[in-house]
Amino acid sequence: MSDLAAPAEATVLDVARVRRDFPILDREVHGKPLIYLDNAATSQTPIQVIDCLDDYYRRLNANIHRGLHTLADEATAAYEGSRDKVRDFLGAADRREIVFTRGTTEAINLVANGWGRAHLRAGDEVLVSRMEHHSNIVPWQLLAEELGIVIRVIPVDERGVLDLAAYRTLFSERTKLVAVNHVSNAFGTINPVRELAEEAHRHGALILVDGAQATPHQVVDVQAIGADFYAFSGHKVYGPTGIGALYGRLELLEAMRPWQGGGEMIATVSFEAGTTYAPVPHKFEAGTPAIAEGVALGAALDWVTATGLEAIGAWEDQLLRRATLGVSRIDGLRLLGTAPDKAGVLSFVVDGAHAQDIGLLIDQLGVAIRTGHHCAQPLLAQFGVDATCRASFAAYNTLDEVDAFVAALERVIGMVR
Amino acid sequence: MSIDTTAEQAQQELLEEFELFDNWMDRYQYIIDLGKQLPDFPDEWKCDEHKIQGCQSNVWMRHRLEEGRLHFDAISDAAIVSGLIAVLLRIYSDRPPAEIRDTQPDFLAALGLDKHLSPTRSNGLHAMLNRIYEVAERAAA
Numbered sequence: 001m002s003d004l005a006a007p008a009e010a011t012v013l014d015v016a017r018v019r020r021d022f023p024i025l026d027r028e029v030h031g032k033p034l035i036y037l038d039n040a041a042t043s044q045t046p047i048q049v050i051d052c053l054d055d056y057y058r059r060l061n062a063n064i065h066r067g068l069h070t071l072a073d074e075a076t077a078a079y080e081g082s083r084d085k086v087r088d089f090l091g092a093a094d095r096r097e098i099v100f101t102r103g104t105t106e107a108i109n110l111v112a113n114g115w116g117r118a119h120l121r122a123g124d125e126v127l128v129s130r131m132e133h134h135s136n137i138v139p140w141q142l143l144a145e146e147l148g149i150v151i152r153v154i155p156v157d158e159r160g161v162l163d164l165a166a167y168r169t170l171f172s173e174r175t176k177l178v179a180v181n182h183v184s185n186a187f188g189t190i191n192p193v194r195e196l197a198e199e200a201h202r203h204g205a206l207i208l209v210d211g212a213q214a215t216p217h218q219v220v221d222v223q224a225i226g227a228d229f230y231a232f233s234g235h236k237v238y239g240p241t242g243i244g245a246l247y248g249r250l251e252l253l254e255a256m257r258p259w260q261g262g263g264e265m266i267a268t269v270s271f272e273a274g275t276t277y278a279p280v281p282h283k284f285e286a287g288t289p290a291i292a293e294g295v296a297l298g299a300a301l302d303w304v305t306a307t308g309l310e311a312i313g314a315w316e317d318q319l320l321r322r323a324t325l326g327v328s329r330i331d332g333l334r335l336l337g338t339a340p341d342k343a344g345v346l347s348f349v350v351d352g353a354h355a356q357d358i359g360l361l362i363d364q365l366g367v368a369i370r371t372g373h374h375c376a377q378p379l380l381a382q383f384g385v386d387a388t389c390r391a392s393f394a395a396y397n398t399l400d401e402v403d404a405f406v407a408a409l410e411r412v413i414g415m416v417r
Numbered sequence: 418m419s420i421d422t423t424a425e426q427a428q429q430e431l432l433e434e435f436e437l438f439d440n441w442m443d444r445y446q447y448i449i450d451l452g453k454q455l456p457d458f459p460d461e462w463k464c465d466e467h468k469i470q471g472c473q474s475n476v477w478m479r480h481r482l483e484e485g486r487l488h489f490d491a492i493s494d495a496a497i498v499s500g501l502i503a504v505l506l507r508i509y510s511d512r513p514p515a516e517i518r519d520t521q522p523d524f525l526a527a528l529g530l531d532k533h534l535s536p537t538r539s540n541g542l543h544a545m546l547n548r549i550y551e552v553a554e555r556a557a558a
Contacts (some may be wrong), residue, residue: 030441354495356473357449361497364441372473387473415446416496 013315018307019396021046032366035401035408040185040345040392041370042235043216045300049239052299056292064291065264065282079291082298083281086245089301090230091221097253099246099281100294104212105135107231107246108179110284111208112139114256115229115248116177122148125174127205129154129162129191130382131184134375136210140179154180156382160187160337167196171203178207182214182230186376186390187337188320188345190214197226206252212236212244216394217316217343219309222247234293238394239300243293246284253280262286312395316344319393319402326406330413336383346391347374353416355387361412367405424520427508428527435528444528445497452499455506458492469548472541474498480552486511487556489549498541501530509549514556522546 019025022044027034036044056078062071064079086098101107116139120126126140130153140151152170155163162180178200182193193209200207208229211220215232222230229252233244248256258265258277265286267276277283304312323346327333332351349355359371370390373380380386391405422430438444458477467477474495481488489510491502508524509517525531530542 354474354498356495357497361442361445364445415442415449 013308013311013395015315015396015398019398021048021303022396023047023050025396029366029368030364032364035367035397035404037391037393037397037401037405038368038370039216039394039397040188040213040236040374040390042241043238043394044396045240046238046303048303049296049299052296053240053292056295060295061292063288075291075295078295078298079289082294082301085298085301086247089215089220089305090232090245090247091219091223092247093223094250096280097247097250099248099253099284100289101231101244101246102242102290103233103235103244104133104210104231105233107229107244108136108208108210109139110246110259111229111231111248112143113259114284115206115252116140116143116149117147118255118257120147120149120176123150123174124176125150125152125172127152127154127167127170127175127178127180127200129180130156131160131162131187131189131191131376131379132179132181133185133210133212134377136179136181136208137378150174153378154178156379159339160184160189160379161339162189162191162196164192164195168199171199171205175200175203175205178205179210180207181210181212182220183211183217183343183345184337184376184379185213185345186374186379186388187339187347188213188342188392189337189339190218190341190343193225193227197228201226213343213345216304216312217309218313228252234297234300237300238303239297240290240293242290243297245297250280253284256284258283258286260284260286264288307395313343315395316393316397319397319399320344320346322399322402323391323393323406326402327409330406330410333413336380336385336388344393346393347388348390349385349388350413353413355389357416358389358409358412361415362405362408365408365411367408369405424508424512424516428520428524431504431507431524432527441529445500448500448504449496450500451503452493452496452501455492455499455503456490458490462490463492469541469544472498472544474541476502476541476545478502478545478548482514482556485513487514487517487553489552491545493541501542502545505545505549509553514553517553518550518557 024044060075062075064076083095083098087095128140128151143149144151155166157163183190197207206228209227211230211232216237228249230247235241265278265283267278269275334349336347355371372387462479463477467479469476469478474493476493478491489506493499
């Protein structure tokens with residue numbers, strides 16, 4: 001766990017009770033009980049969130065913000081209530097600092113297009129780490145093509161840990177932004193984002209943190225981190241797909257140009273007098289948003305908060321340790337990502353057994369893991385592989401499931417070799 | 418390998434072999450074992466020209482026309498895909514181009530492979546089939 005998550009004595013998670021909240025865990029796959037270990041791709045959804053979505057369409061469904069009728073009013077209150085929950089979840093100071101997006105990817109693209117286009121000039125530099133998800137690389141490459149900005153890559157050592165000494169030397173007077181993840185989706189490395197932010201600010205640069213893999217596992221406080229922007233996705237934190245949020249410091253958001261134009265984001269529109277924009281955050285939320293999903297994201301954050309992120313994180317640590325120990329005994333298995341601080345992810349390759357074979361065969365035994373490049377090709381390339389197997393854990397996974405996963409892994413490796 | 422049979426007969430044989438197994442783990446094991454018996458595919462053949470895109474694993478396939486028959490060699494760095502290659506070669510390799518072109522991949526559904534190895538799993542099965550049909554189409558024209 002990172003120093004930001006922290007409390008030494010986390011309450012113990014009642015996993016049996018947690019599991020009862022997830023109806024999907026009762027299903028079978030190929031006649032075997034589902035063991036779902038692809039949580040870094042998407043987490044499963046508790047009944048409270050499913051009920052919230054259901055209830056929204058049964059009782060509240062209306063377009064938000066402009067209606068005078070009761071349904072519109074209630075739907076708006078529910079949606080805006082979720083914004084308050086996101087603010088509290090991220091430790092933001094002001095609800096206006098929370099912009100709803102489709103997810104982390106759209107949040108990063110919003111920063112690239114809303115802030116980047118307004119503030120970056122040819123020759124300006126953006127520092128991006130080698131362990132970024134493609135969604136925190138490609139938006140900057142698109143800007144580099146168009147504006148001539150320069151991307152400088154923060155190196156990663158053989159454990160999958162950011163090289164902080166190298167990071168410090170990458171700054172120049174042209175460095176305008178650092179774009180890094182809080183937790184690596186491919187390896188699970190927890191990055192020292194507070195230190196990264198301090199260093200960025202010392203050089204007058206801003207920092208954007210991709211929090212997609214951190215928010216499910218630890219308490220995040222954007223103010224304690226010193227993040228200028230922080231992005232996360234609902235569907236990785238027990239919420240619905242299609243909804244996420246960008247936190248941006250108020251003064252930054254206020255100075256940013258809108259990215260997408262349309263309804264909801266304007267104050268007045270005129271062909272003659274020109275158009276003025278709605279105040280933040282609404283000027284970044286053009287069009288009818290994912291209202292039901294936004295409301296249900298609030299229910300997901302309620303569920304996570306009530307369950308306790310410290311307890312979840314501590315439990316996942318146990319799962320990760322057990323899994324690491326279990327797979328370490330397998331002959332020819334190489335772990336990728338051996339950082340001292342890791343969250344929820346076990347990435348590995350096996351001599352004589354292609355990741356694709358393992359993924360297909362272990363699925364036959366009911367175990368869902370992910371295989372491939374995990375949208376982190378630059379990182380995998382550094383380690384000389386183009387695919388790994390990745391097991392990733394969530395609050396509802398059990399030690400028995402971890403043991404069953406290890407046994408299934410041994411069995412399928414035996415089939416292939 | 419298929420001089421004495423037709424593609425149709427080869428499909429039928431495979432079907433009978435698969436019916437010996439009553440569960441998919443055993444069928445996968447059989448597929449993997451078929452892959453292990455593929456003829457050597459020398460490293461110098463593993464060039465971009467022979468590489469088939471669209472697979473999570475690496476697949477290389479080369480062909481030559483010999484006495485009116487198309488011969489395919491292929492290999493993958495993944496075991497199941499190598500096994501699927503072995504299945505494909507039994508049906509399609511060493512046959513006249515027109516026969517290859519006109520042979521429908523009925524075995525996919527008959528063996529249940531379409532369900533277990535759907536194209537969305539990017540296993541390369543369909544990419545390999547497309548390459549075989551393309552080559553046969555050109556050779557038959």
